[in-house]
Amino acid sequence: MGHHSLEGHVIPQVRRLARSTYQDAEADYLCAHSNALDRPKVMEMIKGEQPRVLVVANIPVPGWKDQLRPFNAAVAIFQIFRSRFNRYVYRINGDFPTEDYEIISTCRCWDIHRFLKIDAPTQLGIKRGEIITLYHEAGAMDWQRVDTADAVFLHALRDHPLQKGLLYQIVRQGDGTLAIQVSTKKK
DSSP states (O other): OTTSOIIIIIHHHHHHHHHOOOOHHHHHHHHHTOTTOOHHHHHHHHTSOOOOOEEEESSOOTTHHHHHGGGTOEEEEEEEEEOTTSOEEEEEEEOOOOOSSEEEEEEEEOSSTTEEEESOGGGGOOOTTOEEEEEETTEEEEEEEEEOSSOEEEEESSOOOOOTTOEEEEEEOTTSOEEEEEOSSOO
């Protein structure tokens, strides 16, 4: 709520959430409290990059966005209005995704040659050991999924032109194929 204290209420919550890491215990807790969650999918999700914090407020508050920037938090404003005909109208402003294509995950070349560390493996659509084709400006590349206890990787079945130190994104194109490209997002 926009009337909440930034220093006394909002920042402490955002700080706690931004610094949190989600592991087996958190997945177990979430699944125990919701029958709608699929534990294997939740477990796969937490192997990826930790989520970014989204602060949703009911009114725009000057200064919040600047004060929350150190936590990499996004700020969205969701307002509800009622018309004179007793109909509800919603207005949404602030930070929200704007890409024209679906980003499946960000990833980066790993320390071990020919491995990509996947930040959000849930949407890849393949299981451990399965092979996926990613299209790149240099051509089609086949990758095999490799799972460890706390991460998911793609292992290139042959050499690739991707460079260490760059952030990449795997995107679903309009025809359903997956492509890999340099990310426009910051690391």
